[in-house]
Amino acid sequence: MQHENGKIIIAPDELQQKILEILMKYGVKQKDAKIVADTIVEAEMRGVKSHGINMLPAYLRRIKDGGINIKVEPTIIKEKDFITLIDANGGFGQVAGEMATKIAIEKARKYSLSWIGVRNSNHCGMLAYYTEKIAHAGLIGIMLVNANPTVAPYGGMEAVLGTNPISVSIPTKNIPIILDMATSSVAKAKIYRAKELNEKINPEWAIDENGYPTDDPSKAINGVLTPLGGPKGFGLAIIVDVIAGILNNSGFSHYVTSVHKDTTKSQNAGLTIISVSLESFLELETYYQKVNELINLIKASKPRPGFDTIYLPGEIEAMNREKAIKKGLEIDENILNAAFESR
Ligand SMILES: NC(=O)c1ccc[n+]([C@@H]2O[C@H](COP(=O)([O-])OP(=O)(O)OC[C@H]3O[C@@H](n4cnc5c(N)ncnc54)[C@H](O)[C@@H]3O)[C@@H](O)[C@H]2O)c1
Missing domain, CATH: 3.30.60.50 (Hypothetical oxidoreductase yiak; domain 3)
Structure with missing residues (x-):
């Protein structure tokens, strides 16, 4: 660990180990602590700072106050062919998200398609963590998650909808294309x-x-x-609230609470993960060749003034990840101290 102008340079493995130790001191089971630490470090590596180590104090507070129940395991409460509904039982969203991702991959391999819902969850962090795994398994992944209201409906001025993020991952021969975005403007x-x-x-x-x-x-x-893009993001946020929230018999709108408030009870958020096999539609070779051609067409197109390069969704994050592996993670000293001292 090195100190440089208010920043700390830390190796991803070292950060992961520190988070693991803190979570285990709070009584989190080792296997769950590993998943949560992994999601946090992955977010830092991808440069998604809003969902990195800065979230740890909020998680620890929720553990202390009972809002994240660390004793429970997520349970399957309904299952029919390619559909599974999981109850996170008010535990870590990351643990339920990981379980949903594994089932989504297994079932998409078996049935060509899988649709996995999670109810009664806490915050699950950066969605790309889950969808990237699905793409690396050679499948298309779609994830929708609802959040507490902070966004006005288009034309409105009161917070009714969450930032309700959507992530879609597309396998390619190289790094996957990963769109991962809130449906709010920012x-x-x-x-x-x-x-x-x-x-x-x-x-x-x-x-x-x-x-x-x-x-x-x-x-x-x-x-x-x-909302992102006016009525368009507004529409997407409603879709997420219905599919990830209402359909999973979980919270929606103000029935989902903030990760930072009401820390004694579960946030009651919903997650949906959908996964699709490529070869159910076309020969794998044809798929990869055409996706590659699309990427080449996009990358070879002329950047407009003010732009040097055209990046694909998830490309900048993949570059950040490469850099973090080579040079370590650069984290604001204040943020890291707040996380480590919150014990
Ligand atoms: N768990 C939750 O409740 C929750 C809620 C909201 C957001 N989130 C997470 O917050 C994170 C940040 O969301 P955001 O909307 O601020 O993301 P963002 O605006 O930083 O990026 C959105 C998308 O745009 C792409 N992108 C960004 N700059 C680009 C460029 N120059 N060229 C091409 N593509 C580019 C990114 O790869 C990404 O796919 C996400 O990981 C999301 O999952 C989680």
Whole structure:
């Protein structure tokens, strides 16, 4: 571990071990602690800082207050052919998410398609963690997760919907294409960061308490986020709330609570993972050759002024990962200290 201008450079393995030790001190079973530590380190490696080590203090608080039940195992409560419904039983979202991913892969191999729901879950972190595994298994992965309300409906000014993220992973011959995005204009963590750095924000990201666009992060924090692309993100957020929340008989809208608040009870979030086998549709060789051609067409197209290169979804994150393996992870000292001292 090295210190450099308010940053700490730490090897991914070392960070993983430290998180594992902290979680186990809190009584988390080793196998569960390993999954949670893995998701956090993967998010840091991919540069998805909003879902990395900064989340650890919130998880520890929830363990202490009972909001994350570390004694339970997720259980299968319904199963029919390629469909499985899991109850996370108020445990770690990461543990239920990992179990859902494994079943999604096994069932898509057996039935060509799988649809796995999870109810009564806590925060599961970065969705790409799960969908990337599905792509590496040679399958297309789709994941939807609902979250507590922080986003106004299109045309509205009250938080009714969550940032309700969607991730889709596409296997290729090289690194998978991984779209992983909130359905709000921006993740709330980016507004908090702008406030810390005393920066203005894009006025399209949020509205203030009176419903007007604002470039002031403090006003945005007291106001609400806007949906991604207006009515389009609004529509996607509703779809996520219905499929991941209502269909799984889990919470929706304000029945899902924040990871940072109501720390004594489960967040009651829902997760859905859908997986599809490629060879059920066409010869694998044809699929890979055509996806490769599409990638080449995109990458060879001319960047517009202000852009040097065209990146595919997940490509920048994969580059961040490579860099982290070679040079270690660069983490704000304050954030790392807050996580390690929260014991
Ligand atoms: N578990 C939860 O409750 C929850 C809720 C909300 C968000 N999240 C997570 O938050 C994370 C961040 O979400 P976000 O919406 O802020 O992501 P983002 O805006 O950083 O990225 C969204 C997508 O755009 C792609 N992208 C970004 N810049 C690009 C570029 N220059 N060229 C091409 N593609 C580019 C990324 O690869 C990614 O697939 C995600 O991992 C998501 O799963 C989780």
